[in-house]
Amino acid sequence: MSVIDMFVGLQTGLSADQDIREEIRKVVQSLEQTAREILILLQGVHQEAGIKDIPTKCVKAREHFNTVKVHLASLQMKFPSEQYYKYHEQWRFVLQRLVFLASFLVYLESETLVTREAVSQILGIEFEREKGFHLDIEDYLSGVLNLASELSRLAVNSVTAGDYTRPIRISTFINELDFGFRLLNLKNDSLRKRYDGLKYDVKKIEEVVYDLSIRGLMKDQPTLTAEK
Amino acid sequence: MSVIDMFVGLQTGLSADQDIREEIRKVVQSLEQTAREILILLQGVHQEAGIKDIPTKCVKAREHFNTVKVHLASLQMKFPSEQYYKYHEQWRFVLQRLVFLASFLVYLESETLVTREAVSQILGIEFEREKGFHLDIEDYLSGVLNLASELSRLAVNSVTAGDYTRPIRISTFINELDFGFRLLNLKNDSLRKRYDGLKYDVKKIEEVVYDLSIRGLMKDQPTLTAEK
Amino acid sequence: MSVIDMFVGLQTGLSADQDIREEIRKVVQSLEQTAREILILLQGVHQEAGIKDIPTKCVKAREHFNTVKVHLASLQMKFPSEQYYKYHEQWRFVLQRLVFLASFLVYLESETLVTREAVSQILGIEFEREKGFHLDIEDYLSGVLNLASELSRLAVNSVTAGDYTRPIRISTFINELDFGFRLLNLKNDSLRKRYDGLKYDVKKIEEVVYDLSIRGLMKDQPTLTAEK
Amino acid sequence: MSVIDMFVGLQTGLSADQDIREEIRKVVQSLEQTAREILILLQGVHQEAGIKDIPTKCVKAREHFNTVKVHLASLQMKFPSEQYYKYHEQWRFVLQRLVFLASFLVYLESETLVTREAVSQILGIEFEREKGFHLDIEDYLSGVLNLASELSRLAVNSVTAGDYTRPIRISTFINELDFGFRLLNLKNDSLRKRYDGLKYDVKKIEEVVYDLSIRGLMKDQPTLTAEK
Amino acid sequence: MSVIDMFVGLQTGLSADQDIREEIRKVVQSLEQTAREILILLQGVHQEAGIKDIPTKCVKAREHFNTVKVHLASLQMKFPSEQYYKYHEQWRFVLQRLVFLASFLVYLESETLVTREAVSQILGIEFEREKGFHLDIEDYLSGVLNLASELSRLAVNSVTAGDYTRPIRISTFINELDFGFRLLNLKNDSLRKRYDGLKYDVKKIEEVVYDLSIRGLMKDQPTLTAEK
Amino acid sequence: MSVIDMFVGLQTGLSADQDIREEIRKVVQSLEQTAREILILLQGVHQEAGIKDIPTKCVKAREHFNTVKVHLASLQMKFPSEQYYKYHEQWRFVLQRLVFLASFLVYLESETLVTREAVSQILGIEFEREKGFHLDIEDYLSGVLNLASELSRLAVNSVTAGDYTRPIRISTFINELDFGFRLLNLKNDSLRKRYDGLKYDVKKIEEVVYDLSIRGLMKDQPTLTAEK
Amino acid sequence: SQRKDEKFSVDSSSAIVMAFQSFQHELDARHDKYERLVKLGRDITIESKRTIFLLHRVTSENNMDEVLAEAESKLSAVRQKIKQVAQELVGEDMYQFHRAFTPGLQEYVEAVTFQHFITSRMLFSISEINKQLLFEDLQMPPTTEKAHTLGIQVTPVDYLLGVADLTGELMRLCISSVGNGDMDTPFELSQFLRNIFDGFSYIGNTGPYEISRKLFALKQSLSKVENACYTLKVRGSEIPKHMLADLFSAKSEIIEHDDVIS
Amino acid sequence: SQRKDEKFSVDSSSAIVMAFQSFQHELDARHDKYERLVKLGRDITIESKRTIFLLHRVTSENNMDEVLAEAESKLSAVRQKIKQVAQELVGEDMYQFHRAFTPGLQEYVEAVTFQHFITSRMLFSISEINKQLLFEDLQMPPTTEKAHTLGIQVTPVDYLLGVADLTGELMRLCISSVGNGDMDTPFELSQFLRNIFDGFSYIGNTGPYEISRKLFALKQSLSKVENACYTLKVRGSEIPKHMLADLFSAKSEIIEHDDVIS
């Protein structure tokens, strides 16, 4: 085979790769658009009006996730499944954001932490890596850390909206999350950095609870009522 | 499943990944050690003494490549083959270097460009991506670009050692390479940057041929022979 | 035409361009000077004394904007209008700053968001691109983002000055802004980065409202009034 | 107009801009492909075989430039002509490359410097800025500087190919170019930097002429023949 | 001795050094794991349940420190003792964390500041540099600063848990620490930055004491009542 | 005096300083223009025609230097003379270039090195720093280094023009310069870098002399014939 | 060997060689002086920094005088170092060596303006600073009139950069004050910092780049101080009425007490 | 004012305060020592650099001895400075202060290996360098056996970084040699530099990052030297036969002449 024939062959390979990247880029754009819509919807809960309307918002968000599923189904058709990590960087960011949104949704619905299985189901992707397009552990964790900071904000706004019990529940939830993260031995730099942010969320929510406590605003806070 | 149980499970996943990376790191270190030895061996051809002893050096280098094969065989046992691109960055650099060394060896042996198939064989890895541990096109190209700059150096040192015909052959070879690369539509930034270096190699070797030509040192250079 | 004649012609073209840039530079310097004066004037509202004197400050600032108009009128005379984007970088920064100042002024006057039309009017420039010297959308947005961070600072200082109602109004305003920005699909890197800063402003102001709310300092905050 | 309506309107503006950029990107890719083909063709002249076949190569290159014209015609349909400089950066690089190729072609045909008018004609674009899609002076100059370095390389290879008169002509040509550039008062950083490279080309070609001269290889070089 | 022999000798030295670093890295990992376990244990005191169970937690933590001693004993066997500062960076971070944990433990046990001698004893290392593996003064100070911020958090959570006297004691303790730190002349390094954080811890605790004070929740509220 | 008054005072100082810089910038531009004209003039000597016309060129250049004197006289009026080094960077580059041109002129006239005193005189400035606007020693040296590289180019072109004695004289001259520069202890700055270039100029000229020598083109070829 | 030794029969008493020998001495002398100034500059920086740390040790009226006395003696020592700089620069163009000691001067400005703020709650002006940097020159014969004093002047840019850094120290002072239960200083500081911020806004980008670069840090310091004042204000809103009365009487008592002392 | 002065009735003889007072002294002493070492390090750097410039002044056999004698005396002076570093480090962990003087040591390595190459055409080894850095300590009583000598050791990394920079100087020497008409030195240098390049290739990326970073400059130097040799070779191809014969006889004459002298 002549050098030229060889390079013609190589160019074919390079082109194929570039085409795949282009295709992925397009689907990722659609995913970002849908993610933005879900975000607008769910962030309404920080408003006094929105906090009272959580169930409706959750239902609507679930519908949006159907669109997400369609896009993600299309995404995995764009490349051979064993090359997941070759193109991983391209969808990594939007996938983390979708995990955050799904975990926020599940929290608002049930005040529980969405599992990796459950979030895979919501996104309509595989849970096990071997089976195909899946959710990388680090991307899952990254999305969950975003949930923590969203919840610390929600705690603050709940108080403003006159709901003094939600912060207490959020505090318990975030403490559990924090405890979970402490069990992890994180190597990954960007994840570790975000994790360092978690302790500020924990502290923030502790201060909210403190504020409620010292003013006797915790409904069934034992100590203070006892002292009254 | 409690949050804690879930995080324990996640930590298992993270640990497994970290262990794989650690294992890969060790094999890569051995590969680098072997690559360094091959480099020093082949680099000897730039010495006046070395240039006369190419065949022996090539035989020795072939032996070293057996060690490389063993390490690479061990490397691909360290991780599930569909996660090639997850850990790609770890061995990318050394693999490019090995491609360079193999292509240099093949050039010294036969003055031809090693094909991607041939280099895969020398390294004992798969040629087709689907079959397992393979050589990424861009890594192959990157190694070949290093060959070009090594050969332009060799052209210079050949002249110093009194060999006036080798530069002519190197010139033809590098021109063919350059033509091949022009056929490619390179997107990759680092590869494109290295490719920009190729034109300096082409120019350098053209100047060597010029120097020989103007001094009548090219054996069958038409004009000057006419003057004899 | 000889090469030299040609280059003489080219130099004429280059000189013309350089002269235009020089002229623009001078006008931009004057604009920056005026912008600095408006800034110091409006910045006074953060002082306890200043916050009580907003109307006077606004009147003075309006006068300064007349100077701005004169400079901007002069600016657009310096170059052919279809070359707006050739020299855009030169006035971009000061224009963004003037948008910020105008939007701050309008906010202080009426607690509304200045529209792109209105800001064009204050600056005495065209609203529609086709008509001539106009305000690029991204520059408008950039100026508005600066307003958000200035207002979050004002909320803090209002409280210090004993005004507990202003922060509530600022909070509503910034929330609306934030909602607006979420509708945008920002590509521009620097704008997107600044937009990321908006969420800190939102959070900051939410915390101010929280602080007022939990201490019963919000006039018609439902929960706490109930406790009275 | 509500804040939301306003932002919806702004998003419309931003989208339109992004669509234009996307469209331009695609045409520019086609232009780059054609430019690459012309380059491969013309670079053949550095080979001993190619140097004898210049006329054929020039004819073929002219044909390719018809394709270039089509792409450039399509490019200018993508955006309002008064926004040339808004999107300038996107096609700047490829346009400079096309200027270089056109100037190389014209040099090979007639050993003259292509004028800005002539190159505009070859590219099928306007010569005067006011009339529409034109060639910026700096882009023209940038392309011409590339020609200089290509010619210094050609001088070297001509000698290798046994043509001892071409370098002399190239020397005269580059000296004229150098003289032309000295008339310019360059401000632009990247252009000035490239211009600094010109003096190396001048020096290189002077050394080639020196080499021919001292060896008596200049056909009608008066001094040396006189001494024989 | 030939040049290459010299380099082989140097490389042997570098390899030995790398091996030492690798060995240290492994021990440090074990130390980090143990430190993480102690942290999980001691951080329990921020929970309402945990605050009542301090003595048990302290006993358990003491046991963990025996494991720390074993690891640190192993650590100092890995390198020549007079090269402590050669490898210092590797264990610096974990040692600071262990100092923090030890100082937190001692504080919880006796509400005193652990001395540098005492912490060395808890860690089973030398107190004087000359004697071997010791604790660098800056690492000691860094660990102590972490204690301050942990205690300011504890003060907040104590109030939530209904313990109003602990914040007062913490206040006295941190004030004394602050007084001590003021005596130091620090460089512009990470210690200085952490020291700046101490001011915020002092401020936070002052705010807690203030909150208790104005609500009459301090048993023997010194400041305001005294001023009456 | 209030804080703002102080800043107004400082700003006045800064503005005055900026005005001075602006004034200097303008004069420097004129100097650059004149320098460019002298350069065009003197560089003519590299052409075969020009080399025969050196005296006329020198006379014309001397006239240009009268213009330089006028500009430099104007330059020193722009700022207090004891603040020379405050603004040094602004004229440094053009002054080095003028030194080069003056030294080139003097060399062409008399084949001697212009002294620092003499160049000051040609430029119409002071020789001693204490007396006013002078020539910094490093700028003088920098200009002289440019002379060396211009002369090595001249040596090459002299041969092309058939003048075989000039290179020998240049060689002696540059050797003396090189000997002088070896006496200096330079810092790792731009002067050092340029001085490194001198070695290449010396090498180049040695090669020219060698070429002449082996062809018996040196009239009184000292080295090789002497050794016979 | 083929060495052409005779080539370096360059006459070592030739004009060129002699000129370059004098260049050698001139350049070496210049570099040596620069190096001495760098060393002096480092000393000035370190001692100024230590003075700033010292001044942060003012924790009450009690130790104020003692700390201030020590700070004054430290700054005198720094001025002696600056005098050495001035001595090196006698007859020189100061700007030629400015880069060697400008970090030191900036740090000195920071220290001396900090000292001045603590004693007088005012911004120490550049002219006052420069007045302190005129030294009597005992080495010069008293006859030569203009050489009686020896001095070096802080440039406006040195001054501004020093003052920009000062704001960081003032922010630290503010946070400490809150921690110490001092409720007045933070409000004074926020006013003072706003004035300085206005000043820097006035200068904007007309100064050199280094100044603009410090504006971000300055803005952050101001914001920290404003937040501290905000917190004091909101928390003050919760004081029960009876305590507030107590506070006022306590305050006036202290003020009276102060009057007696002074 | 609301200042809570009694808060700072912190007992100044409390255990914590006393501990921090001792910390203050310890930290200040450490920083002072570091600063002194930085200054010594700068002196070492400057004098080593000047020695390198001096060594480049060897232009012929004629001035060789003179230059080498001066270089040796300069390097002795540098070693005295290094001795001062060693004195500062008596009883200390050298690595604690290494950053303060490592640039100086590297420059010294560069100078001393350059000197050694010029005199012997060999690479001066790290152990030989370190041998020269053992000093007699006159201040210690002669009884304490192990304290007789006082020394500081160049680390392998210092050495390698110094040698990497040496290659730049050797490249300069090579280009100068060609300019001087010295046709042998370039070939010797290219051989020597290739050996060093092989050495660094052997080390590869197993050393610290700073070493790998210098590899690029090293490769460039080698390539400049190889190009110079190449040029000498091609141009040598044009020497007419009769001149070549002359050259050979001239060469042997010189060699004989050299023998007589030595």
Ligand SMILES: [Mn+2]
């Ligand atoms: Mn400071």
Ligand SMILES: [Mn+2]
């Ligand atoms: Mn060096």
